[in-house]
Amino acid sequence: MEPSIQAERLPIAAFVPRHPSFLSSGVRSVTIRRRLVSSTRSSRSRNGKSVRFAAKGATLGQTTFWGHFTRSTLQKSRSEAYQVAARGLRMEGVDGHKRWMNTGPRVPPWLDTPAPKDAVREFHKILVIGSGAIRIGQACEFDYSGTQACKALRSLGYEVILVNSNPASIMTDPEIADRTYIEPVTHEVLEMIIERERPDVLLPTMGGQTGLNMAMQLSKMGILDKYHVRLIGANLEAIRKGEDRLAFREAMERIDVDCCPSGIANNMEEARAVAAQIGRFPLIIRPAYTLGGTGGGIAYNREEFEEIAAGGLEASPVSQILVEQSLLGWKEFELEVVRDKKDNVVIICGIENVDPMGIHTGDSFTVAPTMTLTDKEYQRLRDMSISIIREIGVETGGSNIQFAVCPRTSDVIVIEMNPRVSRSSALASKATGYPIAKVAAKLATGLTLPEIKNDITRDTVAAFEPSLDYIVCKFPRFTFEKFPGTTDVLTTQMKSVGEAMSIGRTFKESFQKGLRSLEIGRYGWGLDGKDEAIPPRAELEAALRIPRPNRIFRVRQALRLGMSIEEINELSGYDLWFLYNMKELAEMGEALRSKQSLQQVDSF
Amino acid sequence: MDVIQVDDLVSEDSLAQLGGGVEHHGRGRRARLELADGSVFEGWSFGAARSVAGEVVFQTGMVGYEQTLSDPSYCQQIIVFTYPLVGNYGVPSSTDCDAYGLPLHFESSRVYAAGLVVLSYEDAYSHWLARQSLGDWLEQQHVPGICGIDTRRLTQCIREHGSMLGRIVLEHADSNSVPFVDPNRCNLVAEVSCQRPYVYGPQDARFHVLALDCGLKYNQLRCLAQRQCRITVVPWNEDIHAEQFRECDGLFISNGPGDPTMVPETIRNIREWLARDRPVFGICLGHQLLALAAGAQTYKLKYGNRGHNQPCC
Structure with a gap:
């Protein structure tokens, strides 16, 4: 039987096997067990000299190689071999041991940027709050960015302490942080860890919303002050301004950026005043403290407004309604912005949501860069983003800012901003090759954008905005079949459980690749022998109007039924430009279908 | 195979x-x-x-x-x-x-x-x-x-x-x-420059800028006007030391096409302007002309930087 080592129960230290004794000579493979590690694997290379250790994460299904070295190394120096396994360095090739022997202690092989000189260092030990549990709305994107950040900080020579409640994540792998605590991310546990570790600073922006909430709570309770822990990456004021609707609105007013106009009314008179102030229909009426929005609705004219507002006031137990301008049918855009301490700001990527306003951006079919914005519109969003990140006061790091743009007037309304690394920044990183989380982490230590090298282009620095020569599509993946009883209508609450991203030289290419990669059994946008029968027109119209997971395939059915793209645009809110492209795809499909043989296609 | x-x-x-x-x-x-x-x-x-x-x-x-x-x-x-x-x-x-x-x-x-x-x-x-x-x-x-x-x-x-x-x-x-x-190899500036002077911007502006049109973009005028400038735009070879431009607060030299050494008279004019120690700034070709007027040399890049993502830190 293979020897097996159980990692010590935390919160003592990371998942590091404590004793090298398991590497007795002649051992061909060693199993290193972690909690929740379901299976392990070992293999021998063809020459029989190389032993590979591997452990497989149970939930994520990702394979992590813990070490790879020759048997001669094993026999030569057990302690050295142990070090490799303990550090978990990624090694490939039979000469792998040479590489790790040449690197100094505690220096990972991805070390690239020279660390700042010790003299200018203000801190040494960084506490990072990790991504936490994977759930709908907060998935492994945060694990990805958190891992990037930890690696970046360690490569600069900082000591990284990681807290994460999720052992089935990459960031809790032993080589990612200097010490990893797998504990619930609550203020009690965080206080214990802070007391024990005495970190100099706390980086809360890598763990999604949980991280920011924790930072707020720790600060309010005086724990940060008590142990002299400073926040880096975001300050409390910025977090508050990003979260608190009223504070955000006030901040936007100061820089002359429009928010969605709205107001609270306690009686009909006030309601009319609010409506008059907003000045245009449709209006959304939301009664306060009612379940599932009962009594609310959308008013398209004055009469409807009177009726719905009166009904809403009655339905609300506190006789209060929120009246806001409806942004239905407006186009939705996101910009990823990064700022450094010297106030340099770069826009990493503009993302266009093909699904219009009303659907959570995580559930939307999105494309990058923006396809239907003119230069002037894009520059306006860009300028606004820069002033927003400055006004909110995100001193260093990335932010995600969401805008609604009216397709008929180019009016712009800012919807929200997240003063942290977000799901979209993970997408933008992969779409552009600009490692936002990595750069943001380095910026948090006080480096500036021109000082950080871009690993992709190699000869430029992080101050260059990426310029793409390809189109990126992102499709959300839903699994409503696993949640019986839930409605599959898409709303402002995120319901997707994953996503597929594709890259192509044209929108059409990227679109088809994305659908194909979704693993929903389709080989693209139809014509794969799996097309469903076209439903009656009325049913199809409803399916185009109400956003559901398969809506994009409905467009093709509608086109085949002979609906015009203007009609489809009216019903679905997809911009005409995307529909033109889909129509061309559909036409090409029909043209191919009419051919009898490949020879005919060749002459096509 | x-x-x-x-x-x-x-x-x-x-x-x-x-x-x-x-x-x-x-x-x-x-x-x-x-x-x-x-x-x-x-x-x-x-x-x-x-x-x-x-x-x-x-x-x-x-x-x-x-x-x-x-x-x-x-x-x-x-x-x-x-x-x-x-x-x-x-x-x-x-x-x-x-x-x-x-x-x-x-x-x-x-x-x-x-x-x-x-x-x-x-x-x-x-x-x-x-x-x-x-x-x-x-x-x-x-x-x-x-x-x-x-x-x-x-x-x-x-x-x-x-x-x-x-x-x-x-x-x-x-x-x-x-x-x-x-x-x-040709004087492209002469081809794209305006033929006669014109004035742009608010009447009651704080500053009066003289703009040398070597291939000017409209947005440059707009940016100046937003900053309370009134702009007199003149052709590339205009005598900028003439009497009517005396009260101008500064000189702006626009962008433009081609090789800056093709317009020696403009360079001469700018050199004289520099000698009088008055405010001046140039964009792109204008900047190159300014450099030549100040005695520097220019050479053509293998391939120029054309795009929107040039950082300015």
Whole structure:
């Protein structure tokens, strides 16, 4: 039987096997067990000299190689071999041991940027709050960015302490942080860890919303002050301004950026005043403290407004309604912005949501860069983003800012901003090759954008905005079949459980690749022998109007039924430009279908 | 056994099929882009149906084709967009003007680029401000475009060899009918500069700026006007030391096309201005002229930086 080592129960230290004794000579493979590690694997290379250790994460299904070295190394120096396994360095090739022997202690092989000189260092030990549990709305994107950040900080020579409640994540792998605590991310546990570790600073922006909430709570309770822990990456004021609707609105007013106009009314008179102030229909009426929005609705004219507002006031137990301008049918855009301490700001990527306003951006079919914005519109969003990140006061790091743009007037309304690394920044990183989380982490230590090298282009620095020569599509993946009883209508609450991203030289290419990669059994946008029968027109119209997971395939059915793209645009809110492209795809499909043989296609 | 490379499978033709040109122009007229080093790229013609020669340069901006094409700095250059989709939002009206009477959506009164090279020309456009398609606009401006070109490979070519002379030649046309021309050997500034002085901006401005038009973009005037400047725009060879410009607060030298050493009289004028120790600033070619006037040397880059992502920290 293979020897097996159980990692010590935390919160003592990371998942590091404590004793090298398991590497007795002649051992061909060693199993290193972690909690929740379901299976392990070992293999021998063809020459029989190389032993590979591997452990497989149970939930994520990702394979992590813990070490790879020759048997001669094993026999030569057990302690050295142990070090490799303990550090978990990624090694490939039979000469792998040479590489790790040449690197100094505690220096990972991805070390690239020279660390700042010790003299200018203000801190040494960084506490990072990790991504936490994977759930709908907060998935492994945060694990990805958190891992990037930890690696970046360690490569600069900082000591990284990681807290994460999720052992089935990459960031809790032993080589990612200097010490990893797998504990619930609550203020009690965080206080214990802070007391024990005495970190100099706390980086809360890598763990999604949980991280920011924790930072707020720790600060309010005086724990940060008590142990002299400073926040880096975001300050409390910025977090508050990003979260608190009223504070955000006030901040936007100061820089002359429009928010969605709205107001609270306690009686009909006030309601009319609010409506008059907003000045245009449709209006959304939301009664306060009612379940599932009962009594609310959308008013398209004055009469409807009177009726719905009166009904809403009655339905609300506190006789209060929120009246806001409806942004239905407006186009939705996101910009990823990064700022450094010297106030340099770069826009990493503009993302266009093909699904219009009303659907959570995580559930939307999105494309990058923006396809239907003119230069002037894009520059306006860009300028606004820069002033927003400055006004909110995100001193260093990335932010995600969401805008609604009216397709008929180019009016712009800012919807929200997240003063942290977000799901979209993970997408933008992969779409552009600009490692936002990595750069943001380095910026948090006080480096500036021109000082950080871009690993992709190699000869430029992080101050260059990426310029793409390809189109990126992102499709959300839903699994409503696993949640019986839930409605599959898409709303402002995120319901997707994953996503597929594709890259192509044209929108059409990227679109088809994305659908194909979704693993929903389709080989693209139809014509794969799996097309469903076209439903009656009325049913199809409803399916185009109400956003559901398969809506994009409905467009093709509608086109085949002979609906015009203007009609489809009216019903679905997809911009005409995307529909033109889909129509061309559909036409090409029909043209191919009419051919009898490949020879005919060749002459096509 | 031969190894089949993925690149071989994606032939130029199949790439071109992806381009909108195929469907929209009834698999219209074919055209080719010929480079001075002998390489030829086949594609489809859009815009004006004519052959043209110029210097082939690439541009990395992802939006703003109407501003780029009307930028006088691109005079006699054939622009290759590295961004693959061009034409998405059509072309807006040229009669929409700002408060002081200059067209809102363009950088000058016409298309200055000699030709346009794209991977996928999007004839079907969507924007509430659009009045016509990019192809129609180019046709109206007598500028040819060519789509279905593997612009990534072309850009790599240019990066390797540096900016090259080239020509867009229509199908069945004789290549020799359009000889290569090197725009850097002529005085392009004279071609794009205004003919006589004009004034732009608010009457009650705080500052009065003298602008030397070497290929000026309208937005520069707008930016100055927003900062409470009134601008007197003068042609490239105007005597800026004349009596009527005495009360100007400063000199602005605009961007422009071509080699700065082609306009020695402008350099002389600027040198005199510098000697009098009055405020001055230049953009792009204007900056190069300023450098020459101050006694520096200029040389042409292998391939210039054309795009929107030049950092300024």
